Amino acid sequence: MTSLYARHKRTTLAIATAVAAGALVTTGLTTGSAAAPADSGARGALQGAPVQLSSAARTTLIQQQQSDAAATAKSIGLGAQEKLVVKDVVKDVDGTVHTRYERTYAGLPVLGGDLVVHKAPSGAQSVTKAVSATIKVSTLTPQVATAKVQKQALTAAKAAGSEATAADQAPRKVIWAGNGTPTLAYETVVGGLQDDGTPSRLHVITDATTGKKLYEHQAIETGTGKSLYSGTVTLNTTKSGSTYNLTDGTRGGHKTYNKARSTSSSTGTLFTDADDAWGTGTASSSSSDQTAAVDAAYGAQMTWDFYKSTFNRSGIRNDGKAAYSRVHYGNAYVNAFWDDDCFCMTYGDGDGNTHPLTSLDVAGHEMSHGLTSVTAGLEYSGDAGGLNEATSDIFGTGVEFFANNASDKGDYLIGEKININGDGTPLRYMDKPSKDGGSKDYWSSAVSGLDPHYSSGPANHFFYLLSEGSGSKTINGVTYNSPTSNGSTVTGIGRAKALQIWYKALTTYFTSTTTYKGARTGTLSAASALYGGTGSTEYKAVAAAWSAINVN
Template sequence: MTPLHARRRTALAAATAVVAGALLTTGLATGAATADSAPAGKPVLGGAPVLLSAAARTSLIQEREATATETAEAIGLGAKEKLIVKDVVRDVDGTVHTRYERTYDGLPVLGGDLVVHEPAGGTRTVTKAVKAAVKVSSVTPEVTAGKAKTQALAAAEAAGSERAEAGSAPRKVVWAAQGTPVLAYETVVGGLQADGTPNELHVITDATTGEKLHEWQGVHTGTGKGLYSGTVTLGTHKSGSTYQLYDTSRGGHKTYNLARGTSGTGTLFTDADDTWGTGTASSSSSDQTAAVDAAYGAQITWDFYKNTFGRNGIKNDGKAAYSRVHYGSNYVNAFWQDSCFCMTYGDGSGNTHPLTSLDVAGHEMSHGVTSNTAGLRYSGESGGLNEATSDIFGTGAEFYAANSSDAGDYLIGEKIDINGNGTPLRHMDKPSKDGASKDYWSSSLGSVDVHYSSGPANHFFYLLAEGSGSKTVNGVSYNSPTYDGSTVTGIGRAKALQIWYKALTTYFTSTTNYKAARTGTLNAASALYGSSSTEYKAVAAAWKAINVS
């Protein structure tokens, strides 16, 4: 483990304004990025998103809300359908992309989301999650909500959940994500999963036949490095004579101590002298070192999104999520929850290997970005793309940090040695190296666990960024194959990240599969670089190289 000992001296104006301070180190220097650091791949192209102020974004959303009824009519929705604005993106060239959720006769339509693209002076186009017309014969169920609840609890128990309980009464919805839209119930089951992770199992039950139609987990989990960031600069805040692990410069991110608990917010970390952490892992439930890593991961992830894509926080509204450390006992995982809008870390085996690392933060918080943009359903091919998105942006954040204690690479979880043989969790250049992930798309990919069906998308991203064949990046050797034996020439990580981000935020929907992801990234490359550009051709070549065409 790399010793970690962060110190930040702050000067206060009017007792509230926190300014940059100095560090006392343990002898390890790092290149930690700050909010004022030079952008990594800052968007400058016409099709790139604009960094909107909170007020400008709110105003744009209000404008689209005021015209939602007219928009619904203009794009051909039925009289019983309404649009609800979820997000809005404005490009440098003036194009506005508005993401909508849909209702039918007052019921939420799951799989009914869509994006309306409005070029300045151009023709409006629409990207829909489902092409079928949203219509059901009746909104009166023939199956009781109680039966749906019983079915959902049984599904959770079959998956090994402990203390399974329905978080609320089943709600009526229109399920449109698969085939013909039907009236259904959505039940969310709480409690704990088999490994101690909080449970948010969504179960969809046909309200006419009682058949279980679908299920997916709402808590997104993953593993990563702990205590490898070295000495880092932290954003803290002084309240009276006490310092708080509260970053006022990045949306108000706070880091809390659960002290082995598994619910609630916990207690905000405080310190008397603004010196945080001891530099070594400790089994103490009040240990600050895990909190330092968590806070660092959150601020790097914030800076990465803001300076690379012009995104102002996970929801793009200038407000931070919060972090919780010391979850449970011997909990070997970390997870993101939309319901609390928070990031949570366990302390690992023996409570001495906290999973509070940059890999984990970048990956897990990117689940929050996905949820607040495309909303990729966490199952089937869309679930694999959801996981790959977190790997892609987690990798992007790691490179962005330029941290000499943990240089950027295309390996996921390479330092935790969870396999016991020194190998990483995942390899983006050749995913099958982990023994379970898939290198290429196949018709059976949708039935594979999302952590392994992410493989082809990770492989696509690596090929797009770096190209095929043998090479070394930051001292790590890679050798990426292709499905058809073709040679792919990479366009660089910065451009590859811009293309994936634009596709996620403006062209992907909740039901996007691999074929649709190809279309979305080609649309993104066209908007950013042109349809006859080298970048556009590289996107097509990289998809073909993983058997998607």
């Protein structure tokens, strides 16, 4: 779970991997789809773009790749104790198949051992690995008692505010390869609530020989109706008997539930209405208020349509099935978060329960954490953590531009509608990230030690430069002035192409431990596959944009 906002102190507000959907106030939901987008980033006939596979075709391809996993493991030089488990498969227009694998060693999961095998129709094959080291440990017998391991994890969780007295499950043996050196370890998961009310699912990795804590990460990522932020919108609903409910049968069955101030793990109650007219367009402190639900449903709708139209992706998992949304979480909870366990988005109502965190870019941000989880699986720490958070900002921005909503025009500002700072300023700025007071404009070795909400700055800046270029300009009424670290002038290639490049890199070239330099390599590979090799305008622009933020 990650938050949309960084927590400077225990009292600071945080938005968990927020993908807040624009608050919707509707005067009547209909069973039509939303207006067509102005900028879908259409791929045309790009040979390196993914093809849309039916659910049956995708399942069959995954099964085929799994049946060939042993031969694949041998062909790429894995050891006898290593096995591959298919996580995802992407097929390009030109027939190239990219298969993403998790890895096991002697039956134990290898955390940080994921890899992607790229196989062309000609049979040519290459591999992208999260870790280059050979997976091998000297012993599979732990020297540390599980009770000690669990105590260490509980201590770490307590520091984050959790009052849990036991782990969610017994520590499990794993091979930890996230730091590049394979180590026999234990993984312990502790639940409860963090100090701001956000659910906790803290994963703690402990060396099974020495008892030293190797790593920890938080798995909770904190992000017609009348909406609060997007005006009057068209939503798809379902009629059951004489009442309507917020189930979108045209987009994988997405449902919107009411948590009614609860912080439990329950789903909540499905929103229903007698006349199919939802919300008022005004925030209310009532726990049964429909306006926040309208925004959440609209945000999910626009995110689904953005991914389908722009990348031929059918849902977050690309399996035609929707996640679901929950609103009115907690009391005056100033956050929103994505949770892989429930595969759902959850939104708080903010200060006074009248400022729901359901804006359109926040909704797109949150659900995009789910996309990252089922594809590259970028760890929420170090460079990978910054790239994870930036991915959600990038695609959340893409959703906002795609929706082309007159009440919430597309921009390169994150969370500008929810006023989390209380002074009308946005949460983050993509053209010059340092304007938020904590993010970095350019990469340096110090970036990996920052909270992911700040280490995301260089990647957000890269995306802006690749899309729009450097210097001063005004877009949709917002003025930007993007600098470069090397004094260069960068010419953008447009947001549509920049989105295609980032998506392809995420889904076929990034791994769980990708660094900023690895992201440069991955996006250059993506640009080459989509638009041509080193001589193409797009390839050169990617290289120039990375150099402009000091990634060479």
